[in-house]
Amino acid sequence: MQTGYVLLFWLFPVFLKGCCVKRNQHYKTAFSGPRKAMTQQHYRLVEGEMFLMPCFKNMVTWYKIGEENGGFHFDCGREFLIEAKHSGNYTLLTGKMFLLLQVLDKRRLPCYKAEEVDVVMLLAGAGGKIPCPGFNSTISTGVTWYKGNRSVSTKHRDSCVKNGHLHLCTVYQYDSGRYFCDSHFIEQEAEWTFRRPVNVTSIPSKEARGPPRITLPDDSTAQEVELGKSHSLRCVVHFPFEVNFSPQVKWYKNYRDNLDNRILLNTESQETERVKFDEFMVTHIAIIQEVTELHLNHTYTCMATNPVGNSSVTLKLKRKIKENCPTLLIGYPIASLLLVAGLGVVLRVKWLELQLIYISRFQRGKVDADEKEFDVFLSYVWTPHEETLSSLSGPESHDSSLEPSNSEHVIGHMRPPEVLIPLVLENLWGYRLCLLERDMLPGEAYTNDVVRAIRRSQILICVVSAEYLSNSNAVFVLESGIKVLLQSSTLKILLIRTSRTSTRFLQPDSPLPSVVQRALKVLPSLDWNLAHTKRANGKFWRSLRKVLPKHTVVTSHIHYGQYTTITETKSWE
Template structure:
């Protein structure tokens, strides 16, 4: 190998310079033509490449059976290690080309030299020469050079062949690769091609030009360690290119004036680029003690130019059981969950009532319900209610009105309290089956049970809420019973009609209302009794009420005269019969 370097860098500089100065491109050093029969001579143990003819082809060995020929199908352009068994005749599939391959033992060559160079290093940026092995063994009639299966002449570069050697005027990094030297000679009237491989490596320089560069560790930062546990000392070093690259990297422990060499755990090297290698050197402190904290540690790297070193200290790693930020997040999360739990516990009844009354609707079978509407109210003295009248109740029927038109004989235009007007509209005008306490309930020991049963057998409970209503224990009992039934069954609906005499936050009844009633008054659906304020407000109230009410069975009306009694009021209406 050393002989090869001498030949490479110091031999033939004058001839190489003359070749390139004259820019003499000798594409052929002798006649060469494609023949139908070719003879190739190769050396056993070297890499070989079957010649290609125009396109990529496959050579088949002649005289070998189909089963055995699997190992002798040789594609041109595919390199393989030549063996003695490869000797023989080959042909193309078309049978128009033939090739005889003769494999020789290197030690029996007439001009065999043990020190013969088969690896050549060329300096990038300068000129270089690639010798043709065994060229002096024969009287050559011509030499052709290939890089892989492509002729060097196809690369369009300044080069020439002198004495069989390939001279490159300028060596580039891309010149690295395996070249083949085909020298032709005639023996006993047969033209032979002697193919020999040469491995070429382009190098940036023959020697290192700068000292190694240590990128890890950082000498300005102490390394954290845990007592009683192992610690890895890792050193990352970048070396400039050297022909005989033998990196020297070590870790030392500095104890006062002494320097102790640490055991090398591992050392890996790889080539990062054309001009640089990288070495990773690792040593391990098996168990860190307080004594290790008093020492310093030095990584030292050496090459032919200079030494480089980095020194680091060790410091004890302080464990944090819980980072302060993490504790803050946990406490905030805990408080949030606790707060939500408290809110849910305090507002659970309201949330239930909102969900049941507004979103959950069970399927109602009207035939199983005795009443469409259970109406609960407390009589109000007439002088306390503002002057409220229905819209015009006379004249031709108009189905655009929010109410079905009254007959002028009804005479209810003077009925002002909602306790009178609402039952009349629901039962006599809209035809709902109505349950009224003073009419359909008998006082007695089973009164409370009858009220609860009537609520269960009604589709909707309507409570006309006023200050008097919330001060009446019987009325509050009805509302409380309805709330409990609503929580048990999703088929019941509750509607509060608040009169203008009601102000929920100002109500101070004689006896305190049950908590369930106080909380339900805030969330149950309701309508404001504003009848008679404006014609638009009046129409909006009746439309909203009609929308909330359940759908009742179809009725058949028999026209006739009768009287309907509501307390002290009497009104004339039509007699209705139900099916």
Template structure:
């Protein structure tokens, strides 16, 4: 298969013209876009395009008559570059001759309205400061014109309306077409330094087009500076006070929230909506407490045969005599003696579940979270997660209460645990309600502890219909 390429001088081509066709159409009416050179051949086959898209695929009302494209109703969107492809055969060669047409849709041919000035407002004098610069701005809306050439000027008027008028120098002028039918022109004139003499003159913005002239005249008045006697005497002190309050609120906002929710805000909680009275969180006491008269085998080991676990029958006298740690004593007192329903992780958490989700769910289903906080507790990531989750639940819903039982308040490990605590936990430890547990304390102190604990517990227990 062979392809023959013939190169011809453009002036020898049939229907050739150098100039580009230009057509202007009026929006809202019908219009015709003629095809240049349509009558130079006998063929009447013409295809129209707008850009690279065929007019036949544009789904709009049109037709082709005598080679011209007839638009039933012209709109502003019809502005663009069109092409007509004329097809004919000459000397056995099939030709497609394309001619461009530049089309502009306009809203109307003749302007019937004068410009409209929206700024300045002649009913309101402009305030100025003596010795300062002042800019006079004039915003004018011009209707569309085919040959648009906006004329906007500022004039300074001396005395009455019949007095002398001087043209002011224009600092800047901007012109933007804001709609299909309208332009917005902004013109500014500058007074370099306002004097008392300027207050005696008036200033006129004048705009004109082929339909007419519009103008607006304004006056200047001296700006009165407002005085604040109450702040003049103590301006620095007032600013420092406001800044100090803002800084304290920003830094202490979390602590203030926790204090309000946990101590001041009191919401009635329906015990029927809860599954547990108490979520009890602790870690087993480490061997370093032997110096205080405790041994892990005798007091805190969950596998010890000499001391009962938290789940054995409660014997108050036996427990106190042996100075058992709080993670052993408190669960037995709460459940066996006082009848509260406890959630203990090793006993009541379902095995094989999602640990984080199960912990948060159990906390939400409890009336109060009690954490036995010690150096071992704050060094245990799982225990810290429980406390942090409880704090987040407390901030979201005040139906939960949190109580900390501190067992080693003066311990260096408590002040500076091995692993850095989350910021929310560090700040919450300072403000959450707490009780102190001291091994070997007096009988009076022990009685005060149990009375305070009883007072902090929920007044209404959950019903037994929960599984």
């Protein structure tokens, strides 16, 4: 009897090798009978089995014919469980291809076997055979094998089909999956395909190749516990693969370190996971509901067993040392107090800057235009060179270049900002401008007049240069504007920094007031650069226009000599 088994296992590899001598030699045996046009396909299926809708070129979805509201529809390549109600004709939206599904009752099959195996296991590294269910039930003209929706013949590997069975010369890990066996036959002059599914699982071995291996806990380290609280005993074990896997992991409590005197602890939970092709991982947890002093006198053993052998790990419990609570109770409040104090100091030092940032950029009160006498209060300081230029082209003079149509020509002139900005604001854009040298009379009430004019202006623009910060009257205007800004959210302040601002900007001849020094760092500003300001649509002028008040302005063409006065009204948006 033993000799017969030896001959059987010795001859089987020979037969398998003979099938695999020539690569893919049997693939053309799929169907050798007469073929009809691919416009009509017939499939015979078994109820309760999985089916995969076939895919052909440029196909998406099959729709069942004759059903209301579209009936059943299945995407190409979609797997689903076959039921009797799925029998019928299917077509594509194009109507150029049809599919007939005929669902049979498994118990009425000619060769029905109740003991048919649903899963075929193949040993990796060896040859394997996948049987075609019901192959002998029909007079088949050929068999085609698919894995998923792809023919096995397209997978460049050593395999063949013999007597309807698929022979894999070498089984690999990735061979696991669902295969479909298509038996072809002719019935009533129609080509039929009898499709049956086969589930294949590739296994590394049938029996365990070694004992289990415990990776957690570590028996050299005692576990810390808190008295009066629960504690989880976790054991992580790695088992070699076996077909009939039934892991056995248990926790024991050993009285007084006596391994012969122990009791089994109740299992809280156990989870099994396949972490590798040839390995399972089992996590077993037992819980001590309330740790007492007695638990510290015992040891605890995790034991794992399989048919090859067993492994165990023994550990002890120790009391967890609590941290010094008084230190924590004192340290945390002090740290919090220091943090709050530090934030208070920072806020106190930077409070003015924070106020100016918030008021000038985010807070904006409602402006009543009737209460404002001026649109813009412009503050600057003349230089000797600029005075010469002003005598030629000051704000009060007139030139044909001041016509609105010639704004590009006016701005394009190489004029300093103290000359060009008033020209553009008043003569071209029509804003009501307040200038100190023109609209303010020196005297005892000069300072009051300046503050009053700032309050009655919508925006204060300061052309800041090194000379400006060295001029006490100019610094007074800027300081007054800052104080008004802190009192009223309807005023806006804009600094125009010129290229003549040098290191004296931060260190002028006379010390600047503290409020001015701090405000210069945070107030909104624009940089005057000839490269950016010589064009009317340049970045500087566009940015300046956005900051200025939005209102309806009147542009007057002033009458000089034989010129006629023309008044034009337009609204800036």
